[in-house]
Amino acid sequence: MTRRRWIVIGIAGTLVVALGCGLLAVVINRVTGPLPAATAIPPRTVSVVVTTHDIPIRSLLQPEDVMLMDVPVQLAPLEAVSDLEAAVGRITMIPLVTGETIAAHHLADPTNYVQDLAFVIDDDQVLLAFPATDLMSKLNILQPGDVVDIFVSMSAPALSAPGGSAEDERTSAFFTFDAMQQVSLTAVVIDVIPGRRSGAASSSAVSVSGGEVDIQPLPTDTPQPSDVEPEAFLLALDPQDALVLKHIIDSGGIIDIVLRAPTATVRFELSPVMADYLRDRFELVITR
Numbered sequence: 301m302t303r304r305r306w307i308v309i310g311i312a313g314t315l316v317v318a319l320g321c322g323l324l325a326v327v328i329n330r331v332t333g334p335l336p337a338a339t340a341i342p343p344r345t346v347s348v349v350v351t352t353h354d355i356p357i358r359s360l361l362q363p364e365d366v367m368l369m370d371v372p373v374q375l376a377p378l379e380a381v382s383d384l385e386a387a388v389g390r391i392t393m394i395p396l397v398t399g400e401t402i403a404a405h406h407l408a409d410p411t412n413y414v415q416d417l418a419f420v421i422d423d424d425q426v427l428l429a430f431p432a433t434d435l436m437s438k439l440n441i442l443q444p445g446d447v448v449d450i451f452v453s454m455s456a457p458a459l460s461a462p463g464g465s466a467e468d469e470r471t472s473a474f475f476t477f478d479a480m481q482q483v484s485l486t487a488v489v490i491d492v493i494p495g496r497r498s499g500a501a502s503s504s505a506v507s508v509s510g511g512e513v514d515i516q517p518l519p520t521d522t523p524q525p526s527d528v529e530p531e532a533f534l535l536a537l538d539p540q541d542a543l544v545l546k547h548i549i550d551s552g553g554i555i556d557i558v559l560r561a562p563t564a565t566v567r568f569e570l571s572p573v574m575a576d577y578l579r580d581r582f583e584l585v586i587t588r
Contacts, residue, residue, distance in 0.1 A: 345370040348380040348401045349387045355396040363388050366402065379404040421536040427486065428542045431549065432530040434556045440528060444487050447560045449568075450480040450545070454553035475574035479548060480541060481567055482560070487534040533557075 350369045355361070366387050381387050381402045390407035421427050436442065453476040537545070548555065571577065578584060 343372045346373050346376050346380075347382050348376050349382065349384060351396045351398055351400050351402065353398050355392055357392055357395050359392045361388050361390050361392065361407070371401070377401055377403045381407070421486070424538070425536045426539050426542050428535045428537050428545060429489070430533045430535050430545065431555075432488075432532055436557045436559065437530050437533070440530060442485060442488065442530070442533070442557065442559065444485050446485045447562065447564065448483055448485060448557045449478055449560060450483060451556045451558060452477060452479045452548050452553045453556075454548065454551060473574055475572050475577075477572040478568070478570045479544065479555075480537075482565070483535055483537070485533050486536045488530055489532040489534065490528045490530050 347368045347370055349366050352365055352367055355365055359365075363384070366384060368382075368384060381404055386404075387402055387407065390409055392406060393408050394406055396402065396406065432438070432442075442448065453474065455472045455474045457472050535542075535545075
């Protein structure tokens with residue numbers, strides 16, 4: 301009985317020693333083995349606007365031309381556009397390739413009067429500032445993109461008949477004609493006069509510097525139609541047409557703008573109106 305007990309004790313001791321050696325080996329292996337690989341930190345990304353296809357210079361961006369894409373922060377340009385609304389409706393100032401990130405300096409804003417309007421005219425056109433002095437303009441009806449005709453009334457030297465005298469060439473006739481048809485208003489230059497119709501004074505801030513009072517206007521909300529007065533229209537024209545309009549303006553012609561329907565494409569065949577035309581059309585009889 302004693303011998304069997306010692307055999308059991310010996311076997312148990314052997315198992316304990318073997319288990320201890322195994323645990324010791326595991327501990328040593330963990331201490332001396334290589335450290336586990338660290339979990340990679342996901343890169344920080346930012347949303348930028350990229351092109352969906354190649355886009356040439358001077359193109360008006362449409363919603364299908366751009367999309368948002370997440371890119372690592374370190375790969376995003378400093379002036380990258382991050383809002384689709386900030387890109388759509390703008391004009392490209394450089395050619396863009398598919399998948400290119402759009403930066404703010406790549407785009408021109410056709411609604412911004414600061415130099416960007418040069419990108420909305422063709423290479424063979426010029427931009428003419430046309431005074432808004434006629435009644436249609438003062439009514440504040442015309443908007444950018446409207447298609448209009450330009451009517452003019454003015455005096456011009458009468459053409460002398462063959463064999464006529466020099467005295468005939470010095471006479472002049474007053475007549476009305478259509479100077480331009482189907483002209484698109486590229487932009488409207490306006491003057492904002494807060495409270496003009498209501499008689500309220502515009503808000504202003506007063507600051508004192510060096511003993512002098514400096515009055516600065518406060519920022520105002522979006523102007524109401526009653527507070528807006530058109531000053532001029534910007535017209536993209538053929539250079540020769542621009543010269544014609546400039547001559548009419550400088551000659552003191554009476555100018556009126558007439559608005560067309562947005563879908564109208566017909567060119568009207570109009571006859572100049574003068575005294576002889578009115579007499580013949582209405583069968584006027586003038587007696588002395």
